[in-house]
Amino acid sequence: MKHHHSTALRAGAIAGASLIALAGCSAGTQDPDAAAEAGGTLTVWAWEPTLEAVVEAYEAENEGVDIELVNAGTGNDQYTALQNAIQAGSGVPDIAQIEYFAVPQFAIADSLADISELGAADLDGTFAPGPWSAVSQGDAIVGMPMDSGPMAMFYNAEVFERLGVAVPETWEDYLQAARDLRAADPSVSITNDTGDAGLATSLMWQSGAEPFTVDGTTVGIDLEGDAARYAEIWQPMLDEDLFAPVSSWSDEWFAGMNDGTIASITTGAWMPANLESGAPDAAGDWRVAPMPQWEDGGAASAENGGSSLAVTAASEQAALAYDFLEYATTGDGVQLRLDAGAFPATTADLESQEFLDVEFEYFGGQQANQVFAESSANVVDGWSYLPYQVYANSIFNDTVGQAYVGDTTIVDGLAAWQEQIDAYGQEQGFTIE
Amino acid sequence: MTSTTRIRRAGAPRVAGLGFLAPFAIVFALVFLAPIAYALFLSLFADRLVGGVQFVGLDNFARILGDARFWSGVGNVVLFLLVQVPIMLFLSLLVALAIDSGRLHGAAFVRLSVFLPYAVPAVVATLMWGFMYGDRFGLVRSFNEILGTSIASPLAPDTVLAAIGNIVTWQFVGYNMLIFFAALRTVPTSLYEAAEIDGAGELRVITAIKLPAIRGALVIATIFSIIGSFQLFNEPSILRNLAPNAITSYFTPNIWAYELSFSGQQQGLAAAVAILMGILTAVIAYLVQLRGMRKEQR
Numbered sequence: 001m002k003h004h005h006s007t008a009l010r011a012g013a014i015a016g017a018s019l020i021a022l023a024g025c026s027a028g029t030q031d032p033d034a035a036a037e038a039g040g041t042l043t044v045w046a047w048e049p050t051l052e053a054v055v056e057a058y059e060a061e062n063e064g065v066d067i068e069l070v071n072a073g074t075g076n077d078q079y080t081a082l083q084n085a086i087q088a089g090s091g092v093p094d095i096a097q098i099e100y101f102a103v104p105q106f107a108i109a110d111s112l113a114d115i116s117e118l119g120a121a122d123l124d125g126t127f128a129p130g131p132w133s134a135v136s137q138g139d140a141i142v143g144m145p146m147d148s149g150p151m152a153m154f155y156n157a158e159v160f161e162r163l164g165v166a167v168p169e170t171w172e173d174y175l176q177a178a179r180d181l182r183a184a185d186p187s188v189s190i191t192n193d194t195g196d197a198g199l200a201t202s203l204m205w206q207s208g209a210e211p212f213t214v215d216g217t218t219v220g221i222d223l224e225g226d227a228a229r230y231a232e233i234w235q236p237m238l239d240e241d242l243f244a245p246v247s248s249w250s251d252e253w254f255a256g257m258n259d260g261t262i263a264s265i266t267t268g269a270w271m272p273a274n275l276e277s278g279a280p281d282a283a284g285d286w287r288v289a290p291m292p293q294w295e296d297g298g299a300a301s302a303e304n305g306g307s308s309l310a311v312t313a314a315s316e317q318a319a320l321a322y323d324f325l326e327y328a329t330t331g332d333g334v335q336l337r338l339d340a341g342a343f344p345a346t347t348a349d350l351e352s353q354e355f356l357d358v359e360f361e362y363f364g365g366q367q368a369n370q371v372f373a374e375s376s377a378n379v380v381d382g383w384s385y386l387p388y389q390v391y392a393n394s395i396f397n398d399t400v401g402q403a404y405v406g407d408t409t410i411v412d413g414l415a416a417w418q419e420q421i422d423a424y425g426q427e428q429g430f431t432i433e
Numbered sequence: 434m435t436s437t438t439r440i441r442r443a444g445a446p447r448v449a450g451l452g453f454l455a456p457f458a459i460v461f462a463l464v465f466l467a468p469i470a471y472a473l474f475l476s477l478f479a480d481r482l483v484g485g486v487q488f489v490g491l492d493n494f495a496r497i498l499g500d501a502r503f504w505s506g507v508g509n510v511v512l513f514l515l516v517q518v519p520i521m522l523f524l525s526l527l528v529a530l531a532i533d534s535g536r537l538h539g540a541a542f543v544r545l546s547v548f549l550p551y552a553v554p555a556v557v558a559t560l561m562w563g564f565m566y567g568d569r570f571g572l573v574r575s576f577n578e579i580l581g582t583s584i585a586s587p588l589a590p591d592t593v594l595a596a597i598g599n600i601v602t603w604q605f606v607g608y609n610m611l612i613f614f615a616a617l618r619t620v621p622t623s624l625y626e627a628a629e630i631d632g633a634g635e636l637r638v639i640t641a642i643k644l645p646a647i648r649g650a651l652v653i654a655t656i657f658s659i660i661g662s663f664q665l666f667n668e669p670s671i672l673r674n675l676a677p678n679a680i681t682s683y684f685t686p687n688i689w690a691y692e693l694s695f696s697g698q699q700q701g702l703a704a705a706v707a708i709l710m711g712i713l714t715a716v717i718a719y720l721v722q723l724r725g726m727r728k729e730q731r
Contacts (some may be wrong), residue, residue: 080695087700108482109698195678217483246569247677255570388482394682394696401678405590424697429483 032118032323039064040320045072045082046097048146048307049273050340054333058324067324074249075099075198079106079390082312086111092314094321098143099307100134101198104214104387106310107137113311114140118322126330130379131345135308143308144329145345147337149268150375151202151291151304154275157364158285159188159263167289171233174292178242181263189244192253192262193234195401197393198304199248199267203230205302205383207294212386213433219386219425220433223418224411229294231410238403238410245404254278266291268304269372273341276362283361288368290375301375302383306345343372350376388428392421476704493705502683503706507713509594510685514662517598522654524602525609530639532610533617544614548607555604559671562600563588567675588676597668605661609654616650617643652725656718663714666691686710 044051044067055067070093072081079102085091086109098106106112120141124132131145153168160167160177163184168174178190193199204211209226212219237243244262246252256262258279265271275286291301309329311321327333334346338355341362349355350373359365386392399420400413408416425432479489497503528547532540550558565572568586577584587596620643628638644651666687673680673688682696683689686706694703 076696083695083698087694105482194676244569247674250675251564252567252570252675261569391697394692397677398681398683405678407590427479427481427699429481 030118030319032319032326035317035320036062036065036323038320039066040317041066041068042095042317042321042324043068043070043093044095044097044309044324045070045078045093046095046307046309047071047074047078048097048270048342049277050337050342051097051328053336053340054328057332057336058327061327062323065320065324076390076394082106083111086312086314089314092312094315094317095309095311095325097146097307098310099305100131100303101201101305101385101389101393103134103143103308103310104137104385105390107140107142108387111313112142113313113315113318113321114142115144115311115318115322115325116141118319119326120144120322123330126347127345128347128350128376130303131306131308134306135310143310144325146307146309146329147270147343148345148376149270149304149306149343150372150379151206151266151268151302152368152371152375153264153266153289153291154271154286155264155289156257156260156262156282156285157287158282159260163188168292169290170296170298171292171294175233175236175242178237179240182240182242187261188263189242189256189261190263191265192244192246192248192256193237193404194243194245194247195397195404196248197396197400200230200396200400201385202302202304203234205380206291206300208300208380210382210384212384214384214387217387217429218431218433221386221418221422221425223414228411228414231414235403235410243404258282260285268306269343269375270305270307272343272360272362272368276341284364287363287366288371290371299374299378300380301378303379343369386421386425387430388421388424391424392417395420472704472707475700476708477701479701480698482698489701493701494709497702497705497709502681502689503686503709505681506683506686506689507710510663510665513594513598513665514659517601518655518658518662520598521602521605522609522651522658524606525654526613526651528606528610529613529617530643532614533643534635544610547610550604550606551608553604555667556671558604559600559668562596562603563672563675566596588672588679590679593669593672593676593679597665597672600668601661601665605658609658612650612654613647616647620646648725652722655721655725659718659721660714663687663710663717 039062042065044055046069051069055069059065059067072078072093078097082092082096085093098112103112116139123141123144126132127145128148131148135141135143135145155167157167159181163181165177165180165184166173168177174190181188181190201211204227207226207229209229211223211225211227212221214220244256246256246262248265253262257265257275258281260282276283279286290299293300309325311318311325315321328337330346334344334349338344338349338358341360344350344355356369356373357367358369360368396417399416400410402408402416403410403413422432476493477488477490478486479493480486528543531537532544537543553561564570566586566588568574568577568584571586573584573586576582587593587599624642624646625638628642633641664687665685669680669684670688670691673684680688682692687710690703690706690710693699693706
């Protein structure tokens with residue numbers, strides 16, 4: 001909590017100084033606090049539900065500032081819209097939510113503003129190392145970590161109990177549990193999947209594989225070795241029809257988690273807020289457990305999703321945008337978001353006893369943050385995404401996804417995926433190893 | 434002296450004419466010619482993440498034409514054109530003839546209800562159908578539960594094109610019906626009276642009077658439908674969220690152009706796809722028009 005004080009002190013000092021400075025300059029100021037004082041309108045593209053409260057609180061504190069929070073789609077849909085706007089050179093928001101995997105692609109195209117000069121350069125150590133390294137591109141800082149996504153298994157304990165199935169601790173148990181759940185109740189699936197690049201890469205990450213290696217513009221891709229290990233569990237799941245064939249984030253997905261026909265999901269620690277709003281009827285039934293393991297007694301974990309808030313290069317109000325960013329990711333906004341169920345990227349919060357002791361009503365009073373914090377500490381080192389991961393993910397369903405409709409296997413699909421992202425990388429001028 | 438006057442006379446009207454033409458010419462150049470020129474320009478360049486923009490000549494076209502994904506997309510829209518368009522136009526014609534026959538009770542109600550789907554925005558209609566197609570929570574599931582059947586969701590790879598065809602047919606039967614119906618209303622009633630005197634039956638009236646009279650409308654509707662088929666985008670693009678494996682990123686040429694442009698940042702390739710599809714559409718539409726008009730002159 002210390003940095004909150006220092007921010008407030010500095011804000012006060014600068015606000016005083018800015019009164020003098022204001023006489024000289026009005027628009028285009030480089031000082032975030034002065035910009036907030038001067039007011040203005042910001043457009044924020046984000047799908048994170050907890051930001052609503054932050055926007056309201058920020059507007060209440062800064063009366064001259066009007067923030068329009070737009071949900072321009074989730075994940076890839078929003079990136080498409082954002083790239084669309086950037087290409088067109090109009091309608092670009094001032095701030096956009098960008099998941100860590102997508103940051104390099106936007107950064108390499110110079111679509112994001114370097115905010116180190118605006119104050120971000122002083123924030124080293126404020127955030128967990130993983131998220132911080134994801135927003136640091138060379139000397140530039142192109143975003144502020146908003147949350148992080150250490151993975152855990154969210155499961156509907158009521159369903160597991162009712163059907164007499166033990167909660168799996170390893171991936172082998174998981175496969176067996178999937179079979180047992182289905183045998184006990186044909187309408188129940190242990191989880192949903194229609195081919196999700198984010199999940200697949202996180203599973204690779206947890207298993208210790210490093211399919212993508214990036215060194216400047218030299219990129220190594222190997223999806224046929226260790227990376228294919230997750231197919232040992234996923235392929236039998238597909239062969240035996242154990243997945244609910246429902247895409248994540250669809251209405252059917254939320255309906256399935258709500259009515260218990262989707263019994264678990266393995267995903268990032270940012271999930272609780274989405275469960276609360278998307279599956280309200282199942283409140284009290286869900287619990288959180290560590291991610292299933294590849295080795296008995298292991299504790300390996302990975303990140304899934306997690307987003308930064310970035311100022312776009314096209315924004316004409318970078319200073320004001322940065323002021324909001326600071327409020328939302330390091331200031332009072334953090335606590336508002338935590339209260340609403342978000343998962344922090346700030347070290348102070350990750351380590352605070354208050355945070356670890358929070359009892360989640362939705363999870364029947366479970367202190368779920370302890371599971372997440374442990375997962376955060378056990379994220380496997382050495383992972384990196386492609387500098388064009390957004391594109392790679394967009395063709396995941398053309399290749400690996402075909403295994404879900406029976407035309408091929410996951411292993412062959414991975415080989416096809418590799419071939420296409422190899423070709424794209426070469427076309428884009430990268431050296432592929 | 435006379436010669437200079439003559440020159441001025443000959444020159445002056447020309448300038449005045451250009452002035453009158455200008456409002457149209459400027460708008461035409463800005464909104465029709467400029468985008469095409471820009472697409473042509475884009476199609477000659479490649480913008481790389483590493484290395485930036487480079488002139489590549491006709492390379493983009495060669496790569497698209499040599500890519501199996503392009504032909505797979507073209508194959509889909511051609512199949513769609515060959516199956517969906519005849520079904521849709523036949524249904525439209527049937528409804529138009531039925532309403533025009535004057536023997537239908539509540540003709541105004543039928544006309545309105547058949548046309549109504551056209552008034553629903555394509556995005557909304559597709560979301561609605563997408564939900565109905567769902568076999569876990571949608572209408573297909575309810576259907577299976579009530580009748581004890583086990584119909585799979587039509588959003589599987591083998592049936593998804595037919596599922597899209599169904600949505601498009603539902604949407605556009607009314608629109609084409611109105612075109613046909615409007616054309617049928619222009620047929621002079623004296624022709625029908627003459628046919629009656631000659632003892633022609635209803636079927637004979639249709640084949641000998643009504644169909645030849647609306648040939649122009651049929652050709653127009655067919656051309657619109659060809660263009661619509663080649664531009665198939667909204668429906669598959671929205672259904673992709675529900676069926677990401679059945680609808681690939683190159684399911685139709687338009688979807689592929691979109692993906693190339695906005696997921697892959699390959700505007701040059703996307704422009705090449707757009708231009709190639711534009712040429713293909715124009716050629717086929719022209720052939721249909723040529724054929725339609727030739728018969729009309731006969």
